[in-house]
Amino acid sequence: MIAQTVAVALLGAVAVWFGAAVFRTSSMVRSALSLLASMAAIGGMFLAMEAEFLGVLQLMMMATEMAIMAVFMVMYMMDPGGLGQMDMSHQKRLSLASGVLAGLAALAIAFLGGWGPVAATAPDAAAQTRALGIEMMTRSLLVFETAAVTILVAMIASVAVAIARRR
Amino acid sequence: MTTLLVALAIGAVLFAIGLYGALSQTNLVMIMMGVELMLGGAMVNLVAFWRFLHPERIEGQMFVLIVMTVMAIEAAVGFGLGTARFRAKGSVEMEEAAELKG
Amino acid sequence: MTAATIVAALLAGAYVVAVLEGWATTGRFQPGAPLVAGLALLGRESVVPRRPDRLLYETAPVLLLAAAVMAAAVLPLSPELVAVDLATGALFVNAAWAYVMVALVMAGWGPNGAYAMVAGWRFLGQLIAYAMLIVMPIATVGMRAESLATTAIVSSQVGLWNAATQPIGFVLFTLAAMAVAFIPPFDLPTAPGELAGGVAAEYTGVRLAIFRLARLVLVVTLAAAVAVFFLGGWLGPWLPAWAWTGVKTLAVAAAMFAAGRFVPRLRAEHLLQWTWKLGIPLALFNIAWVGVTLWWADR
DSSP: OHHHHHHHHHHHHHHHHHHHHHTTOSOHHHHHHHHHHHHHHHHHHHHHTTOHHHHHHHHHHHHHHHHHHHHHHHHHOSOTTOOSOOOOBOOHHHHHHHHHHHHHHHHHHHHHSOOOOOOOOOOOHHHHHHHHHHHHHTTTHHHHHHHHHHHHHHHHHHHHHHSOOOO | OHHHHHHHHHHHHHHHHHHHHHHHBOBHHHHHHHHHHHHHHHHHHHHHHHHHTOTTOTHHHHHHHHHHHHHHHHHHHHHHHHHHHHHHHSOOBGGGGGGGGO | OHHHHHHHHHHHHHHHHHHHHHHHHHSOOOTTHHHHHHHHHHHSOOOOOSSOOHHHHHHHHHHHHHHHHHHHHTSOSSSSOOSOOOTTHHHHHHHHHHHHHHHHHHHHHTTTOHHHHHHHHHHHHHHHHHHHHHHHHHHHHHHHHTSOOHHHHHHTTSSSOHHHHOHHHHHHHHHHHHHHTTOTTSOTTTOTTTSTTGGGTTOOHHHHHHHHHHHHHHHHHHHHHHHHHHSOTTOOSSSOHHHHHHHHHHHHHHHHHHHHHTSOOOOHHHHHHHIIIIIHHHHHHHHHHHHHHHHHHHO
16 A cells, blocks of 8 residues: 555656656657656556556557657747747746646645545456456447547548648 | 545646646647646546545546547647648747637 | 566577577578677767757667567566566557657657658658557457456467467568568668668667667567467477477567568558558458457357
8 A cells, every 4th residue: 555655656756747847848859758758657657556457558559649749849840859949938927827726726626525435455457457348348338439430530630631732 | 545645636736737838838739738738637536536436436447548539639630730730821839820810 | 586587588589589680681690690799889989979869869779678678578488487467468568569669769869860860750650550550460369368468368379379360460460560670671760771770870889789689679579479479379289388489489580580581671651551551451350350250159
């Protein structure tokens, strides 16, 4: 139990550190890779919280997604290496205030809300994966199908929007 | 209990950083990164709630899967729009996109 | 103890694979060459290019090695010899291989060189081509085993190897595995003769030695994955279990190198065309095929 708390706290600190690093560097590739490190640490937190399937899935998906983010950054930006020290932020005070406010509100709810008794053990990883598969194919089938169709529509729509016009 | 609170606190901080980033950045891709970070914080909370409050209800994990799908959809749509904008105007700076108001 | 055995097996495998690769590319069998080349690399000066992104430049070879070793950790040498028997092992292998691409993108961006950067982004394109062909055959293998644990997957092949029951998945997975380890004809990110070594172009000395070692370990894990998922892993008569896994792994690695010797390098856009227009439909058909055969056998 102690080991779990320490692991979650440490990985969480890594996630927060790299999450903050995303907006502190001016190199685009670095900031995409910092986001990847943050997401990988979140995946590690899932593993520490015994959600093995989700943790591994998070590690796998985010590697690809963030690398693709990096390539788009390099495509779209004038200064992807961050060598010119351009400032690319605006309304700093407003964003800082809303970030702090939202964070404090969430923390207040987390610490003031009575969460009731805490479960000591979780089902083992094999049972979880099996239960998740059964859930996906029975009760949540419609939700899952909707998500799948939505992602298909998003793929087609974004390709249709982005493709060069032929004359 | 402590682990749950630690995880919730980390989720809250990640959400706050993500919100700050999404509001303060001028570039489309950086804004998307902020949104991803906010969704990451939400996922941490969801997994913590599943593990420490209802480990027997697998729907909690299902919810996280759906959030991951949302992240993928967000990336696909965002990059699609970004590419269209880049083709038309040569940049994805969002301050220049105010003309979309009409 | 188990972990130490696995590491020793990996190093031995990497050495043999290095000899095999030398044999396939130069046509000469030199059993001592990797040792000499490795010592020479360690003795050489490790030059850092001008104005690198130092953090990414230093991390990349280590991350590549870490990714390959992580993948090896869940692959069983025998029923007992597996470093971590994860319940989601087959998915974890995949997650570890995803970081191969991250490491190569880092190695491409870090040194601030044109060839390396072209090669790094090229490998990202290559990932778009091979990623689905890695995941979908693993899914069908898991379907037959009714588990994602690698040991359970091997045990499910007692009657008949997966290579026999799902030949399409076997072929697609082997080709995709070659693309992960950038073995010719899929060596776009290193592309000797075109990009002057590509992602490895700016690395010298100790860093290059780590990079090469990581690449060899990666080839071993990929060949081992083909052996475990499709060729029955440790199953076989007479020899002890670990020896069968070893023999199959090295045979797969040798076959990969031999195939690469006779085929010209695929261009990036051709690779994407072939994988998306032919490979992915075939992989989807494979999923349907395996589903129907399993249902038929279970009926």
